[in-house]
Amino acid sequence: MAIYHCSIKNISRSGGRSVVAASAYRAGEKLEDQETGLIHNYTNKSEVAYSEIFLCENAPEEYHNREVLWNAVEKIEKQSNARLAREWEVALPNELTLEQSKQLVRAFSQSLTFEGMCVDANIHWKEGNHHAHILGTTRPIESDGQWGKKEKKAYALDEHGQKIPQIDPATGKQKIGARGRKIWERVTVEANNWNKPEKVEEWRKRWANQCNHYLEQEHQIDYRSLERQEIERIPTVHEGYAARQMEKRGKAAERCEINRSIAEANSQLDTLTRQQALFTRLATIRKKEEEEEHERLQFGIARTDDESTGRDADKDRELQAETIRKRYAAFESRRAGGTVSYEDERSKGRIGTAARKRKLEREEDEQLDF
Secondary structure: OOOOOEEEEEEEHHHOOOHHHHHHHHHOOEEEOOOOOOEEEOOOOOOEEEEEEEOOOOOOHHHHOHHHHHHHHHHHOOOOOOEEEEEEEEEOOOOOOHHHHHHHHHHHHHHHHOOOOOEEEEEEEEOOEEEEEEEEOOOOEOOOOOEOOOEEEEEOEOOOOOEOEOEOOOOOOEOEOHHHOEOEOEEEEEOOOOOOHHHHHHHHHHHHHHHHOOOOHHHOOOOOOOOOOOOOOOOOOOOOHHHHHHHHOOOOOHHHHHHHHHHHHHHHHHHHHHHHHHHHHHHHHHHHHHHHHHHHHHHHHHHHHHHHHHHHHHHHHHHHHHHHHHHHHHHHHHHHOOOOOHHHHHHHHHHHHHHHHHHHHHHHHHHHHO
16 A cells, blocks of 8 residues: 655755765765765665756756756855755655656656756665655756845835834934935845745645555545544554564564554554444434334324324214214104104193293292291
């Protein structure tokens, strides 16, 4: 599986380093450092599979010779702590052939020249460790072919984007220079954005994107850390060629031991993650079942109440109907026997009513007498 590795660092004089020596080692060539007179010979390196210089606009053609290029860099940099070059150390996916890796490194190197750098690119094709060293200059090149400045002076601006006047402490007013010209505060700014963190982020993303152009979907790489990708996994450490060679000789390399421990921990973490996902899924299913059961019970209670009320109402209606049927049957029976008529029934009703009325009047009289 493809891995992502893109380390960006400076080659500085403060560390006692020589960019001529660094270039000789990476290219597997013999170069002379004209400032010190030292010869750096690395022609015995057999793993250098590709080496090429890429020039930016305005760069002299003679800089295609890496000895000329890097000696010119050593000459223009005067400070003891000067940054001589910037290096991109990148891992080449094992899925790529050597020719594909060359195309990949060329494309990335040429993208850097568009930003104004001269680039020295080299591929080291070691077994199981395909990688590239890409050196870039740290100064722009002016239109006349001369090295430009790393820094420049600019007006200091306030929060409104206005120039800040330089105040004379004695008068409290803005200083006035020669010929009556006002003096403004100035600051030192970098001539380009190559040292900004967001630029480093852009380069790392660019390398990942260009690698993915050659990789299948399942082998795509991501320039972000596992934490930024929100992946619950412990990152491994870079083992390096020397550690793997020790392992091949039967010796335990500390870096490889660390990675084996990390791999075991990640395996346990993956198991826990899967179990957690399973528990979460089961809890979701159980919650859904409980909600459905609750809805069924609620619906069942409401339906039972409705059915009970309906049954009671039906029972009352049936009783009323039965009473009416019995009364009607009795009436029909008496009428059929000639013992009653409709008029008799009405008279009986009136007589009964009059009798009840007289009874009430009599009770009232008795109450009055009392």
